[in-house]
Amino acid sequence: MIIQHNISALNAYRNFGRNQSDLDKSLRELSSGYKINRAADDAAGLAISESMRNKINGLDQAKNNAQDGISMIQIADGALTEVHAMLERGTTLATQAANDTYTDDVRKNIDAEFQELKKEIDRISETTEFNGVHMLKGLHAAGNIDSTASVLSDEEIEQAKKDVKNIVCNTGQSILNTFSSLRNGYPNTDVNITLKSLPGTTLANAGGTMSGGKGYIVVNADLQKIDSYSTATYESTLAHEMMHGVMGVALRNAGSGMAQLKEGDNQWFVEGTAQAVGGIFSAGWNLDVRSAANSASTDEARVASVKNALGNHGGPTSEVYGTGALMTAYIGYLASGSAASDGSIALGVTGNASKIATGINNILGEIINNGKTLEQAIYDTTGRTESDIMSDFSGRNSSDNLVNFLVNVSKEAGSTGCGSVVSGLNSSLSNNSYYNNYSGSTFNVLGVDASAFGNVNSSVTLQIGPSAEETIEIFKFDMSSEGLGLSDVDVLSRQGANDAMGKLQEAVNSTSLTRAYFGAKQNRLEHTLNNLEVSNENTVSAESRIRDTDMAKSISKHTKSNIMMQAAQSMLAQANQSPQGVLSLLG
Template identity: 30%
Template sequence: MGLVLANNVSSLNAQQNLTRSSNNLAKSVERLSSGLKINRGADGPAALVISEKQRAQIAGLEQAIENSEKAVSLVQTAEGALNEINSLLVKVRSLALDSANAGVNDADALAANQAEISNALDTINRIANNTQFGTKKLLDGSAGVTGTATDADVTVLKATSDTAAGTYSVTVDTVAERAYVDTTTALAAGTLAADETLTVNGVSISLNEGLTRDEVKNRINEFTSQTGVVAEDDGAGTGIRLRTEAFGSDASISVVSNQSGANSAGFTTSVETDSGVNAVATIGSNQFTGVGNVVTADTGVTKGLTVSLAVDPADSTLTVSGAQGNVSVTNNALQFQVGPNANQTASIAVDRVNPSSLGVGVAGNQFASLNDINVTSAAKAQDSIAVIDAAIDDITNARGTLGAFQQNTLESTANNLRTTLENTVNAESVIRDTDFAAEIANYTRQQVLVQAGTSVLGNANQQSQLVLSLLQ
């Protein structure tokens, strides 16, 4: 190439290479100072897209792990409260067993046991209503499957995770009945002509001469805790009706008096007996036979739903009958976001553990739930033990469900998320992080090129001086 003055191509070439080396050096400095080899889209468009998606996934994984750890804390709070209820039930069972030992207990001892049991049940109820995580209640049913009846004569005692959400009609096909015995003669305005001994369900009740009908009823009702029998006016309002507190085929009554005829309490000297009847109701599309006035669905979409039927206002020995509105079941199960993406959730329903929802519907038992147990007689204590055992089963099953959810769902998921997080961070690091060993080598190379380019550019600019030497 000839010597020219107008254009110094060698200088331009040196400038271009120096600019390129300077830009590469600036990028190398940026990568070394930031620790990232992808700092903007221009550094690697495809790599940036992949990296940002992985960053979002990493943030999601970190939050999902934290969510799982919070969920474990909540489950442990609920399980700890259930553990205390379990301890109380064990104590209540011991008291019931003590009361069943009728040969050594008098009425005062039985009453003392009942008082302590009542106190324990109040505590269980308080734990169920007050246990919460933050402001979220856990054991009162609001964190599980709940039911609401449209008719005041139907009370929803319980719904479980087996109960499908929806609205179900309730129809009483066979009313529940209490066992009862009416007087055969009226003691409307008169008084007892002589002392009388009335034996109700094996308990002797002394009636003094001169008692009026109302006073006879009051005297009999003093022994209700022992007999399970209530005295009230009969249907005509002129005699006395003795009826059991409990409904159902396991409720029975036997009455015998040592006096009969006019101006006696009105019962015969022959033993009169009666038994109750269990309710039969259709819930949704299936018919179920209850225990007393409590009906539990054991199949179909309503499985686990338990309802109680109210007393017929016109007859205290019967429950209401016919169509009784609807029950709406809502699933309020606790839901946890345990994954980094949408709809990666886990849920668990925590059943209501109030005494009225524990030990419900024990077959062959006079008590409808734990809330109704009574140990003031040996027979009642025996039935109470069965209900308490059922309540213990309810609580231990709930604890087992929570424990399995914690271990097999929350903790296992968290462990898997930690492994996934580690691998995802590693993948993102390969794409985005600076390899300092390689980049230091590149930095040194670019630095040398800039220094050499600067020197070469200076020499290229000196080429024009050669033309002047020719003009001398």
């Protein structure tokens, strides 16, 4: 019998503490309704639960957003219901005025109501809004959701000529002219370059597709940001990005019997060609290249300065853009048939600006028409491998010579300006040209679509999910009398009334198309809302299984823990009394 240590009491005390902890945990679960109340309860489960809670909150708000979108569309559609009614009344008035039983004086009375209807259409277009968002005075022409072409009038043609000069200059057409062999790889196929508004922070980007005998190069431009750039800068930026699109169509078109340029394999060639087209041969960038080259005294500094000058115009990665431009220009120079000695690349550059373009064109032609790899195409057109040419940059030819080569080509290129394109428009545009009203003033000239720049807000974006990419775009439409083509329409004469009937029918059709567009979007949003509700329900259910407590199970645990703790407390008391038996030995 020992008295220094009461092992029984220690054991009872340990069990008492464990039962107390279990009781505390069951009390937390029962009082909160959650089996995970702190990270220590279940670290992994807590992380999953919090992630799901975040998604649930996003889904809840996304449901509200979708419902708001439906409400907005319903308001717009309701307003257009009355526009339809007024157009139908206008048709009645025009038909009445077209009858020669009415004199022109009587027609004035008919026209008075007709003009009031137009004013009311304008008022509805101007004032129909949802929380300050106007849906019926946007930039999209009524019903023109697929850029349907219509024939230009003589006045519109003249305006289009001026617009082209101010916007695209020679940017797009110079690409198509310089790389004309791109068309040869696609018989009976037109390559169209389309400019569209791009919300966000990117200045411009491009991509291309080719299917069904039609080629499309879409250049996305941030119209608001691009306003702050000089004309020369954004023309060069667009030229650079358009070339990305051209090469995307030409070199990455899998399944057409042509070689596929893999992503990342020859980035220097893709970027270098885009830079060559968009920058090296344009006047503004030539000045920067020459200035950069002349600002440094050593070969190394000149190379770095020129690379940075090219990179500043073309994008954030000056090394890729600058080196790529140098390499591409040099390969084009070799492919044009101009020989370079080991000692100096700078020799014989007179007249080589066009030769370089021709050389690059030949390489692309080899790839497109013969399905060759870039490496093989370079070898066939220059007699040298890609590795041989790269060694020129680090071995036999000094960097200073490379810079001299580029600077001299830049000097020789000079400025082409917009004159050649504008003069070409005068002979190319006719009443058979097309005017596409997509966003702002959009038009098609020589196979190049362009749109006027300006601060535009031609659509509403609905956030219908907790991720940034989960959006639905809804276009705004100009449903004013001008947008419907009725601004100058009257019924003051029989001929005017006859013309009005045709215009009103077109306006009715446009309004119907617009309402059909809104209806389709509403149906989509209703399905979106159903899906959000199902997703929210299932996510809540999954989160509940992880975090919520099973009350029946927790009550059972609580009852057990409570009994065990009372038993442990009683046994601890008895264990504390057991050493007192030693006193009986002292008798």
